[in-house]
């Protein structure tokens with residue numbers, strides 16, 4: 001449409017005709033389905049709402065650790081795998097005793113291995129005999145088992161614009177998984193970094209990926225170095241004894257020029273953060289992956305001990321439904337809702353991703369200071385992450401109905 005401007009006077013009538021003219025154009029335009037637009041297709045491939053996967057291989061890594069290879073389940077509608085960055089995780093959606101729960105697992109394979117029609121992810125899981133989920137996974141996951149997951153997600157990856165080229169990985173147990181992914185990606189030439197891995201295990205037989213890591217070190221000795229540390233006191237040539245101490249880090253790493261990445265069980269974090277504090281590192285050079293709820297919340301800093309052991313009443317609004325639940329003080333609100341079969345949205349389960357973001361209508365919660373990923377506006381307007389929030393009074397929350 002042409003709009004004339006005569007001198008300083010605009011053609012106001014032309015402006016009035018804009019809306020009907022636009023309506024006419026819309027009416028005569030060809031119908032394009034949203035899904036067919038190339039950009040939408042690309043977005044769908046990069047960030048699928050869900051991925052249908054199938055277990056195609058199971059490998060025993062150590063007496064207590066298995067790796068599960070997951071490929072696209074084309075019969076269920078997933079023809080290729082979403083790409084990821086080394087260090088990211090998948091949030092798996094699982095049905096247990098009639099409840100839908102999620103669990104995050106780091107991807108131990110490399111990004112280049114997920115590409116193409118034969119691409120795959122691998123996740124490596126340590127069995128916790130007294131755990132809620134891992135014994136079930138070990139019993140029920142075989143070749144052919146179908147699994148639903150999120151797109152790859154998480155912030156635990158090397159970002160050259162932010163991180164040093166030198167990385168020190170501090171790993172414990174199955175926390176080696178994201179570092180295995182990084183090491184493979186470095187050796188493939190797709191990731192430009194130098195990785196020193198300080199990997200703590202109880203004994204020699206507990207080391208996950210020993211052969212793989214040794215092979216990667218041999219293939220790229222300039223880029224990859226692995227130092228195994230055994231805590232059991234077992235003596236073995238070429239292995240360090242003890243824990244991931246500040247002394248060991250000073251002895252092996254270029255402390256001043258490295259970014260530190262940490263992944264392992266909670267007990268390891270507690271120890272390693274104390275050791276790193278002795279090195280006076282700026283916070284921006286410490287990156288940690290914390291997935292899963294805090295254990296023994298009553299021992300967390302600032303927890304109000306008078307709440308310990310109590311049961312509170314929680315009113316939950318979710319997806320047009322209101323439920324009244326009994327909530328144990330020691331369990332996160334996310335677990336309380338999952339137990340009740342409400343299937344609340346979640347991914348990281350540690351307060352970081354914001355996927356479970358919910359409104360605290362009334363009442364009080366305790367939030368673990370190491371797992372409080374809320375923004376200032378959340379604090380101001382009463383938003384919480386139920387995965388890292390524990391009831392310390394009766395309360396009411398409103399939870400968005402997510403769909404993974």
Ligand code: FES
Pocket residue numbers: 345346347348349350351352353354355356357373385386387388
């Ligand atoms: S699940 Fe990630 S913040 Fe709650």
